[in-house]
Every structure is written in C-alpha cells, then in structure tokens.
Amino acid sequence: MIPKGSSGWPIVGETLDFIASGYSSRPVRFMEKRAALYGKVFRTHILGKAIIVSTDPEVNKVVLHNHGNAFVPHYPKSISELLGKYSILHINGPLQKRVHALIGGFLRSPQFKAQITRDIERSVRHALSSWMEKENHPIYLQEESKKIAFEVMVRTLMSVGPGEDLNFLSREFEEYSKGLISLPIKLPGTRLYKSLKAKGRMLKVVRSIIEQRKMAMEEKDGKGSIIKDVVDVLLRDTFQSDETQPRLPLDSISENIIEMMIPGEESVPTALTLAVKFLSDSPVVLARLVEENMELMRQKAELGDEYNWIDYVSLPFTQNVISETLRMANIVNAVWREAVKDVTIKGHLIPRGWCVLTSFSSLHMDEANYENPYEFNPCRWEKTGTTVNSNTFTPFGGGQRLCPGLELSRLEIAIFLHHLVTTYRWVAEDDDITYFPFVRMKRKLPITITPIVGGHPLKPHIDLDNY
Known part of the structure; x- marks a missing residue:
C-alpha cells in the first residue's frame, strides 16, 4: 500500500x-508533524x-544499501544541469562502485594520511596566524573556514x-555553487546560467x-611516480x-573533480563553524575539549614529535564533539532516490x-534515538560510541554511496x-542557524579572538577556570 499522506495545495x-520549517529553529518540524499523523513513512508533494x-x-537502510537495481539517485533539475553525464553522483552499478572504491582506497592509504595531515596543519596554522592581525576585530568564521577547507580539498584533488x-x-566555485539550488532556467542573466558559465x-x-598530468603519465606508460592526488588515481x-573493468571516461574526469570540490565549499x-558555535554556547564542554587538546600538545612538545593522523583521530572527547x-x-x-520498479519495504x-x-535529520533529532x-x-x-554506520547516525550517508x-x-x-x-580564546556574537536551502549561519558567525597568554602556540598558558 502506498503510504498515507497529503498532496497539499494544487501545484x-x-x-x-x-521551506518554512527550514527557516525555523526546528527544521524537522515538517517531518515530525506528518510522521505523527501518518506514520514514519508518508507521502507528500514538495518542490514540484x-x-x-x-x-x-530500517526503511532508510534498505534504500541506501540498494545497489541500483531498485533505486537510483535523483536530484533537483538545477543540480542535474550542473553535474556532468558521468558524475559520480549520477552513475550507477559497477562503474560507480569502482570509482568510489578507487577514491576511498586512496583516501585511506597511509601515504595520503601522512601527507594530508601535514597539509591540513599547515593550512590551519597559516590561517590562525593571519587572525593575529584582526585581534579585537570580528572574524567571520564561516568565511574563514571556507578558505581552509577549500584549500585542503583542492590540494587533495589536484595538488594545487x-x-x-x-x-x-x-x-569561480563560489559562483558555481550558488546555482545548485535554483530555478532550472538557463536564460542569460539567470542564476543557473551564471553558474554554468562559472563551471565552464x-x-x-x-x-x-589533467592534460599535463596525462602527458607525463603517457611518457611513463601509466607507471612510475607515487599517486599523490585524486587526479592521479582516476x-x-x-x-x-583490463578492458573487462568499467572506466570513468577521460573527458568526464574534469567535471568530477569540480563536483568533488563541494565538501570544501559547503x-x-x-561543520567547522557549527562546532565553534556549539562550543561557544557550552563552556563546560569547551573546557573539557581544551584540557584534552592541551594534554596532547604537552605530550608532543615533551617528546619533540610531529603530529600524525592517529594523534588527532584518537582524541576521544574531541571525536565525540565532532560526532555531536x-x-x-x-x-x-x-x-533523494527514484524507484526504477515497484518496491515494497x-x-x-x-x-x-x-x-x-x-x-537523516529526523533520525538525528528523534527522542527515540537520542535523549534530549x-x-x-x-x-x-x-x-x-561513534558508529558512523549506525542506522540512526548517518551524517555521511550510507551504503555503497557512503x-x-x-x-x-x-x-x-x-x-x-x-x-x-590551544592558540586562542574567543567570544562569539549572537547568531542563528538557517537550514534552507543549505545549513549556514545567518551572520557567518562573527567571533572576536584573543591570543592565549604565554604567546607561543606550542606552549600556551591557559586557565581552564576562566574558559
């Protein structure tokens, strides 16, 4: 039986x-109201x-773990227009599985983990040091965090x-991304038209x-140097x-590289900005986070060691802050998924x-799954425990497209x-979160920073009682 629900007003x-719920402080209100009336699975009519x-x-898990024989990705027309025919978000079956595995394998490799840890540290340290010039002046964290994340993402993709x-x-990517949620009209002057031009x-x-990299590989017959980024992988x-294995067409690699920049822009x-927002509103949590990270800093300073991937991912409370x-x-x-045949779940x-x-938001904000x-x-x-594959914790999606x-x-x-x-204290100004069309801070989260007394980033003095 088709789930119960309402089609609402004509058209x-x-x-x-x-949309109204997305602009409220309780964005899952739309889902909660209808789930209470019709059950956890219901029908509606939104966005045309x-x-x-x-x-x-359980229903979400079945849909997410389907491998294309029953459900395929579906996106608003504006997004489909901006993605290429062979976009990793569009392709299905063996080709999607292969490309996903290739990229995932590279991102999990020890060589990449060692290099990217150093690269991220360098980007973060440089950004934070530049804030020293803005002491006693607001820093708009959402904008500053974009600079860091985009730099890291482009380095990961192309070593730029x-x-x-x-x-x-x-x-150009900022101009491009503005059209991801827009009217699907490509006339000159429209938002989608401008975004398509930026993509070009x-x-x-x-x-x-990519052409320069390809020529270098051809000289070595596709062999030789260590793979250093996603362009090399593809x-x-x-x-x-082996012609029996599906390959991503060479012409589409460029479009996929652009598409994979999205996490670095959005x-x-x-996530960085909201982590600071939540911590600013939770001084007890912040004090505990500071204590854990100060201890790591002291240990590394005493041993004279560089930080590595394991140091960061092994900080239990920091990882809990990230999960929350x-x-x-x-x-x-x-x-969104589209059924390619009748499916009963x-x-x-x-x-x-x-x-x-x-x-996903309904699961994360459901009292049945999380107290308060x-x-x-x-x-x-x-x-x-942090269970990224849990049915009720899905910030990164799930199934084959995790x-x-x-x-x-x-x-x-x-x-x-x-x-x-370990470098700054800060005071965040009042700001609100909006959830439509994207999650973001209304005022880009202005914060005023003060360097920690004691000056040197590796050996700051901090009074946790005053945090």
Whole structure:
C-alpha cells in the first residue's frame, strides 16, 4: 500500500510549509508533524514532486544499501544541469562502485594520511596566524573556514596549493555553487546560467592540469611516480589494460573533480563553524575539549614529535564533539532516490517512478534515538560510541554511496579545533542557524579572538577556570 499522506495545495503542494520549517529553529518540524499523523513513512508533494518520505531507520537502510537495481539517485533539475553525464553522483552499478572504491582506497592509504595531515596543519596554522592581525576585530568564521577547507580539498584533488590557480578556482566555485539550488532556467542573466558559465571557466583550468598530468603519465606508460592526488588515481585507472573493468571516461574526469570540490565549499566549513558555535554556547564542554587538546600538545612538545593522523583521530572527547556536531548540524539532511520498479519495504509500496526521501535529520533529532536531542551533549557518545554506520547516525550517508571522505572530514575538524583551542580564546556574537536551502549561519558567525597568554602556540598558558 502506498503510504498515507497529503498532496497539499494544487501545484505548490506542501512546499511552503517544507521551506518554512527550514527557516525555523526546528527544521524537522515538517517531518515530525506528518510522521505523527501518518506514520514514519508518508507521502507528500514538495518542490514540484510527489514523493515518499522515510523517517524510519530500517526503511532508510534498505534504500541506501540498494545497489541500483531498485533505486537510483535523483536530484533537483538545477543540480542535474550542473553535474556532468558521468558524475559520480549520477552513475550507477559497477562503474560507480569502482570509482568510489578507487577514491576511498586512496583516501585511506597511509601515504595520503601522512601527507594530508601535514597539509591540513599547515593550512590551519597559516590561517590562525593571519587572525593575529584582526585581534579585537570580528572574524567571520564561516568565511574563514571556507578558505581552509577549500584549500585542503583542492590540494587533495589536484595538488594545487596557494596561488593564482587556487584563488581563481575559489572565486569561480563560489559562483558555481550558488546555482545548485535554483530555478532550472538557463536564460542569460539567470542564476543557473551564471553558474554554468562559472563551471565552464573552471573546466579550462582543471582540464589543463589533467592534460599535463596525462602527458607525463603517457611518457611513463601509466607507471612510475607515487599517486599523490585524486587526479592521479582516476588517470592511472584509464591506463589499465583490463578492458573487462568499467572506466570513468577521460573527458568526464574534469567535471568530477569540480563536483568533488563541494565538501570544501559547503560541508566541512559548515561543520567547522557549527562546532565553534556549539562550543561557544557550552563552556563546560569547551573546557573539557581544551584540557584534552592541551594534554596532547604537552605530550608532543615533551617528546619533540610531529603530529600524525592517529594523534588527532584518537582524541576521544574531541571525536565525540565532532560526532555531536554532525548529529545536530544535519548538513546533509536527506538524500533523494527514484524507484526504477515497484518496491515494497516493511509493507510500504514505493511505486516505480516515485521519489523517496530518506530523512537523516529526523533520525538525528528523534527522542527515540537520542535523549534530549536538541541538547549539545558530546558525552552521550561515551555510552553509544561513534558508529558512523549506525542506522540512526548517518551524517555521511550510507551504503555503497557512503561518503569516501568521511575520515578526512573528521580529521580536518579535529586539527582545526586542536589548533584553535590551544592558540586562542574567543567570544562569539549572537547568531542563528538557517537550514534552507543549505545549513549556514545567518551572520557567518562573527567571533572576536584573543591570543592565549604565554604567546607561543606550542606552549600556551591557559586557565581552564576562566574558559
């Protein structure tokens, strides 16, 4: 049986209520209200589509773990226009599985982990040192965190460091990303048209980098130097002789590289910003985080060792803070899938051609899953543990499309928090979170920073009682 629900008003459906909840302090209100009336799986009509919404963790798991034989990705028309035909978000089956595995394997490799830890530290330290010039003046954290995260992402993808190319890509990508949620009209002057033009300008730079890298590989017959970034991973795969394996077409690598910049512009910066927001509102939590990170700093200083990946991901309370930030932030609040055939899950019929929206935010803010869900409480993870594959904790998605960069994202947040709390005290101004069309701070979270007394970042003095 098709789930119960309402189609709302003609044409607009229930879109207005859906958007209104995104601008409120309780963005899951739309889902909660209908789940209470019709059950955890219900139908509605939003954004021009008749869809089925699931706030049931078991139904979500079935949808997310499907390998393309029943559900395929579905996106608003504006996003589909801006993604290429062979976008990793669009492709299915063996090719998607192979590309996902190649990128995930590289991001988990010891060589990459060692190098990216140093790269992130360098970017964070440079950014924080530049804040010294702004003492007693507001720093807009959401903007500053974008600079850090985008630099890290572009280095991971193409080994492009600070300079003219990075500045160009940053400017154009900001223009490009504005069109991801927009009216699907491509006439000159429209938001989508401007974003498509920005993508075209980026493609010229990215294609030039890839072409140079390809020529170097051809000289070595696809062999030789160590793989240092995602471009190398995807290009090296095109040189493989096994024709039975699906390959990502060479022409589409550039478009996929641009698409994979999105976490550096949206997801990670938002998580960094909201972590500071939540910590600013929770002095007891902040004091405990400071204590843990100060202890790590003292240990490394005494031993004279450099930091490594394990140092950061092994900080238990810091990782709990990150998990709690991701749970409450709901940066990726849901994913859309389209049924390619009639599917029945737990008695709910999802007809062929219908879209299903698996709501992550509903799971994260459900009292049945988390006690006092609107309370920022990292200590809750000391009981449950950080289980990124849990049915009720899905900040990175799930199944075959689980974000391959989830460990990198957590590392980046951990490094940023470590160096921030061991270098500065700060005071955050009042600011509110908005949840539509993207999660972000209304005022970009202005903070005023003060260097920790004692001056040297490696040996600051801090009075936890005054935090």
